[in-house]
Amino acid sequence: MNAPPKVFTLRRSSSGGAQPPKQTKIDYKSALNPAQYEAVTTLDGPILVIAGAGTGKTTTLVHRVSYLVECGIDPRRILLLTFTRKSSEEMLRRAAVLLDGRCEDVAGGTFHSFGNSLLRKHAPQIGFGSSFTILDQGDSEDVINLLRTQYLGKDADKKRFPRKNTLNAVMSKSVNTLMSISKVLENEYPHYLEQANSIEQLKERYDAYKVKHNMMDYDDLLLHTVALLKQFTGVRETTSKQYAYVMVDEYQDTNKLQSELVKLLCSQHNNVMVVGDDSQSIYSFRGANFRNIMDFPKDFPGAKVITIEENYRSTQPILSLTNQIIENATEKFPKNLFTQKGITGAKPHIVAAHSENYQSQYITEKILELREDGVSLNDIAVLFRNGYMSFDLEIELTKANIPFVKYGGMKFIEAAHVKDIISHLRVVENPKDAVSWHRILLLLDGVGPKAAQAVIDDLVAGNISIQNLTPEYFTSVRSGENVGALFQTLAEIYPETVSIQDKIAAILKYYKPIMKNQYDDHQKRQKDVEALRNIAERYRSLNSFLTDMALEPPSESQVDIEAEGTDDESLTLSTIHSAKGLEWHTVFVMYALDGMFPSARAAGNEKDMEEERRLMYVACTRAKVNLIITYPMGIYDRESGMLLTKPSRFIEELPESLAERWVVSEE
DNA sequence: CAAACAACCTTTTTT
DNA sequence: AGGTTGTTTG
Numbered sequence: 001m002n003a004p005p006k007v008f009t010l011r012r013s014s015s016g017g018a019q020p021p022k023q024t025k026i027d028y029k030s031a032l033n034p035a036q037y038e039a040v041t042t043l044d045g046p047i048l049v050i051a052g053a054g055t056g057k058t059t060t061l062v063h064r065v066s067y068l069v070e071c072g073i074d075p076r077r078i079l080l081l082t083f084t085r086k087s088s089e090e091m092l093r094r095a096a097v098l099l100d101g102r103c104e105d106v107a108g109g110t111f112h113s114f115g116n117s118l119l120r121k122h123a124p125q126i127g128f129g130s131s132f133t134i135l136d137q138g139d140s141e142d143v144i145n146l147l148r149t150q151y152l153g154k155d156a157d158k159k160r161f162p163r164k165n166t167l168n169a170v171m172s173k174s175v176n177t178l179m180s181i182s183k184v185l186e187n188e189y190p191h192y193l194e195q196a197n198s199i200e201q202l203k204e205r206y207d208a209y210k211v212k213h214n215m216m217d218y219d220d221l222l223l224h225t226v227a228l229l230k231q232f233t234g235v236r237e238t239t240s241k242q243y244a245y246v247m248v249d250e251y252q253d254t255n256k257l258q259s260e261l262v263k264l265l266c267s268q269h270n271n272v273m274v275v276g277d278d279s280q281s282i283y284s285f286r287g288a289n290f291r292n293i294m295d296f297p298k299d300f301p302g303a304k305v306i307t308i309e310e311n312y313r314s315t316q317p318i319l320s321l322t323n324q325i326i327e328n329a330t331e332k333f334p335k336n337l338f339t340q341k342g343i344t345g346a347k348p349h350i351v352a353a354h355s356e357n358y359q360s361q362y363i364t365e366k367i368l369e370l371r372e373d374g375v376s377l378n379d380i381a382v383l384f385r386n387g388y389m390s391f392d393l394e395i396e397l398t399k400a401n402i403p404f405v406k407y408g409g410m411k412f413i414e415a416a417h418v419k420d421i422i423s424h425l426r427v428v429e430n431p432k433d434a435v436s437w438h439r440i441l442l443l444l445d446g447v448g449p450k451a452a453q454a455v456i457d458d459l460v461a462g463n464i465s466i467q468n469l470t471p472e473y474f475t476s477v478r479s480g481e482n483v484g485a486l487f488q489t490l491a492e493i494y495p496e497t498v499s500i501q502d503k504i505a506a507i508l509k510y511y512k513p514i515m516k517n518q519y520d521d522h523q524k525r526q527k528d529v530e531a532l533r534n535i536a537e538r539y540r541s542l543n544s545f546l547t548d549m550a551l552e553p554p555s556e557s558q559v560d561i562e563a564e565g566t567d568d569e570s571l572t573l574s575t576i577h578s579a580k581g582l583e584w585h586t587v588f589v590m591y592a593l594d595g596m597f598p599s600a601r602a603a604g605n606e607k608d609m610e611e612e613r614r615l616m617y618v619a620c621t622r623a624k625v626n627l628i629i630t631y632p633m634g635i636y637d638r639e640s641g642m643l644l645t646k647p648s649r650f651i652e653e654l655p656e657s658l659a660e661r662w663v664v665s666e667e
Numbered sequence: 668c669a670a671a672c673a674a675c676c677t678t679t680t681t682t
Numbered sequence: 683a684g685g686t687t688g689t690t691t692g
Contacts, residue, residue, distance in 0.1 A: 084682085112682050137681080163686085218682050285680065386679050408680080416684080448670045551682070577680045599679060615680080638677095 018043055018071040018244075026066060026099060032059070035308045039273070040064045043071065046266075046300035047273040048251075048293065052337045053322070053621035054313025054583065057275055061249060062091050064273065065106055066099040068245055075105035079243035079265070083250045085109055085552045087581055091249075107243065111258050112218060113551050115225035119216070122228055122235060128214060131543055133430045134550035135210075135217040138414060141168050142435045143215075147205050151198070162192050162199070169285075171203050175219040176255040176287030213432045213460070222257045229264040240268035250581070251276030251296070255287035263299060270300060279326050279335065282577060282615050284607070311337045313583055315345030318627050321658045322620045325650055329613055330606070346660075348620070348627035350592075350651055353664040359632045360396040362664045363588050366628065367402060367571065370586060377402065379585035381572040383619045385597040389590065390573045397571070408575030413553035417515055417525045418532055422549060424507045428494055429542050431459060431466055443514050444483060466494045485510055500545060504536050576619045587623035592616075592651050593631040595644035600637060616650045629659075 020041065028040055036056060039049045040063045051057040061080070068078050082088040088108035095103035116134070123130045135143065145164040152161060162170070166189070174184045181203065182196040192199070210216060216224065229236040246265055248254065251274035254262075266272045274296060281290035297303040311319055316339055323337060353359035367380060384390055387409020397404055412418060420443065423436035434456045441452035458464045489510040493503040508529060515529070516522045535554060539545035572584065591597050598612035620627055629651060635644045646652060651659075 110682065221682085283681075286682075388678080410683090411681095446670070450669055575680065601679075611680095 018068070018073050021070050021072065024067070024070050026063070026070070028063060028067060032056075032063060033308070033310055035306055035310075036060045036063070039275075039306045039308070040067050042273075042304060042306075043068075044269075044271050046270055046296070046303040048296045048303050048305045049273065049275040049308065050277065050293070050305065050335070051275055051308040052277055052311065052335050053280060053618070054311045055308040055337070056310075056312050057249070057277075057308070058087075058091060058094075058581065060308070061247060061275060062094045062098060064247065065091065065095040065103055069095075069099060069102050069106075073245060075102050076107060077242060077244045078106045079114075079246045080106055080108040081111055081114060081246070081248045081262075082108065083110065083253060083580065085113060087249065110551070111254075111261065112221045115221040115261075116547065116551060118225055118239065119221065119228065122232075125232060125235075126224055126228055127211060128216070128224075131214070131430060133213075133215045133426060133433050133436075134221070134547060135215050135435070136413075136550050136553075137168065137218070138419070139215075139435050140172075140217045141165055142438070143209060144168055144171075144202070144206055146435075146438070147202060147209060151202055151205065161195060162189070166192075167199065167202065170199060171206065172217075172219050173287050174203075175223055176257050177289070178256045178260070213434055214430055215433070215435075219257075222261060226257060226260050226264065229261070236264060237268060240265055244269055244271060246272045248272070248274040249276075250280075252278050252281040252290045252293050253283040253286075253288045254292050255289060256292070257287070259292050259295075259299060266300075272300065279329070279614055280580070280618050280621075282580070282611060282618055284611055307335070309335060309337055311339045313624050314339065314621065314627075315341055315625060317345050317347045317658075318620070318623050318625075321348050321627070321654065322617060324654055324658060325613065325620060326617045328650070328653060329610060331610060345625060348623075348629065348659045349662055350647070350659045351628060351630040351662040351664060352647070353630060353632050354634070356392050356632045356635065357396075358664050359590060359630050360393040362630065363393060363590065363628075364396045364400050364402065366588075367397075368400060370626075375585055377404075377569040377571045380588075381574060381579065381582075381584040381586075381622065382588040382590060383574055383576050383579050383622065384590050385576060385599065385615070387575055389596070393590070394573070402571055403569065404571040404573050406573040408578035411553055412528065412531070413549055415525070415528060417519065418528055420515070421504075421507055421511060421529065421532060422546070424490070424511065425503065425542060426546060428466070428490060428503065429546055434460065440486070443518070444486065447483075466490050500539055500542055501537050503542065504533050508533065576615050579622055580618060583622050583624055585624050586626035586628070587619070589616075589619045589627070589629045591631060592629045592648040593633075593635060593644050594646040594648050594652070595637050595642065596635065597648050598650070613650055616648065 020043065029037055032040060036059065039047065039060050049057075049060065051060065065078065065080065069075055080088055080091065082091070088110075092103055092106055092108055095106070119128070119132075120130050123132060141164045144167050148161070148164060148167065170181060170184050170189060170192075173179070173188070174181050177184070181200045182193065185193045185196055185199070210220065229239065243265060246262065248262060253276075262272060262274070274293070276290075276293050278290040278293055281288060297305065314322070319337055319339055351362060353362055363382060367377070370380060371377060382390065382393065390406060390409070394404070394406070413422070420439065423439045426433045426436040427440065437456050437459065438452050441447050441455060442449070489506050492498070493506050512529070515525060519525055536545055539548075597616070598609060602608035602612045620629070631647050633645055637644050
């Protein structure tokens with residue numbers, strides 16, 4: 001038997017092969033420190049950049065984009081994968097300012113949006129239609145709940161079966177981490193381990209349902225992209241050759257599925273640079289694992305590892321505190337951030353307030369003070385663990401007439417009335433979208449789950465369609481007075497020739513009276529409706545509008561847009577997760593109260609607690625000059641039934657010398 | 668039998 | 683502020 005010939009692969013294959021330019025417009029050497037310079041100018045092969053907080057990660061990526069373009073690489077052949085679309089736009093904009101407009105042509109976006117556009121082209125190859133609907137988390141849960149009810153029927157075991165959000169979390173994690181359902185259960189929900197088989201069956205039904213109704217959830221956008229690239233050699237090769245240079249930001253927050261995707265994308269050239277910081281990994285609930293970073297050299301043999309440690313963001317007193325927070329982590333990869341800024345700057349403040357409202361008042365007054373000292377509101381941010389934690393502060397800020405924009409927490413698009421309107425548009429785009437049908441049918445008087453299901457069955461079976469829906473048909477299922485108006489509206493806007501503006505207008509005409517009936521606070525909601533109309537009018541195609549609403553929904557609610565319009569300055573309120581990668585002159589971290597931050601539900605789980613610590617680290621490292629950590633004393637926690645009185649353990653454990661301690665009192 | 672209503676529960680963090 | 687559950691109404 002003959003041994004198969006050994007294969008020798010040329011490192012410099014057809015793909016990249018770019019040569020360093022003889023002369024560059026930008027003087028990269030003097031603009032960057034040696035580590036950054038190396039990261040920017042190493043052209044080929046896999047590179048891992050470990051960059052601590054504030055070390056100029058973004059600057060490095062921006063300069064690399066510029067450098068690659070200066071090397072003569074077609075910008076459309078450079079791919080920059082980021083965590084949010086906002087951050088990729090920002091980076092490309094900065095690169096364009098640095099070099100020139102060519103940088104705007106670089107392909108950029110999130111993993112999900114990248115998957116989406118590839119799948120729109122190749123959907124038929126994997127058994128989907130190209131105008132598939134994207135399910136957001138709420139939609140997925142709705143479908144799962146529907147199937148859950150069907151599956152359980154009248155079983156007595158109902159009580160012990162996980163609820164829809166748990167089911168969704170388990171299924172999603174299994175997809176994102178490439179682990180089996182039972183493995184996920186074993187790790188995180190051992191009390192449901194007995195149900196593993198049922199959950200697996202339910203997941204099969206869920207997957208089949210999505211195919212049947214031409215739907216993809218967030219995970220599918222990744223999963224099917226990976227499947228497409230694995231299965232179809234041609235697509236894989238073309239796509240990989242198309243993007244000769246791939247960069248990935250925030251690599252510590254990618255999961256196994258995403259790293260699979262990166263591997264496939266680079267299969268033809270291995271020109272990939274990933275940037276990340278293990279100390280800032282805060283998305284494990286989504287299947288992210290900072291070990292992805294550590295595994296990178298294994299996944300991409302021969303990877304060059306570059307570490308950037310010089311911090312340009314914060315003053316030394318802030319760095320000393322943040323270094324100590326992460327120093328106390330049980331699992332850490334040694335890094336020692338330093339700055340050349342010297343010991344100038346104030347020590348961070350740790351401020352105890354007697355109540356939640358005192359905390360809000362303190363922050364509000366402090367902000368007014370700062371503004372008088374000439375600090376712009378744009379340079380100030382208030383950060384918190386959970387979206388709702390800013391409610392009390394929002395009231396105080398409004399009283400004091402301080403305009404703010406809030407990021408994170410409950411989103412515009414998740415409000416019931418906004419979803420209602422979107423659902424009407426979705427059934428027009430995809431008549432098989434049963435979730436949306438269900439939603440809009442239930443708005444009708446006299447229509448409940450049973451009647452809605454009957455209509456949906458007929459629609460999916462093809463017995464009826466939007467064009468020939470009549471009130472008479474519906475009366476045969478169930479009676480209701482609004483039915484005629486609904487069908488008329490849908491039939492009117494169904495043709496593709498009807499513009500998106502007219503579609504929205506027709507829906508609003510029909511929907512507004514329903515909204516008035518449904519909600520006591522319909523006047524507030526009215527504003528959202530108009531905001532939605534304004535957003536929709538910017539789009540030419542219904543499909544792209546709906547896709548953007550699912551993938552990159554506007555995060556600001558109506559109130560905030562208004563504030564922004566009247567003042568050109570505004571304060572930032574944000575969840576810590578949404579503040580990732582950003583920085584401000586002054587940062588407040590509020591509710592640093594043990595039981596709230598870290599969250600009480602992390603207690604007893606070391607891994608979760610460590611993630612809370614990293615979250616605190618991310619929050620505090622956002623500050624350039626002032627860091628003010630506040631907490632209220634004596635909050636009653638319903639869940640644990642305990643009175644929370646201690647500051648966050650991550651703060652409590654810090655040596656006295658690292659911060660100034662204050663207490664808020666009345667005059 | 669299906670829908671409407673009223674009383675709890677439950678609530679991270681995001682694509 | 684939403685959903686889930688149990689009860690009453692049509």
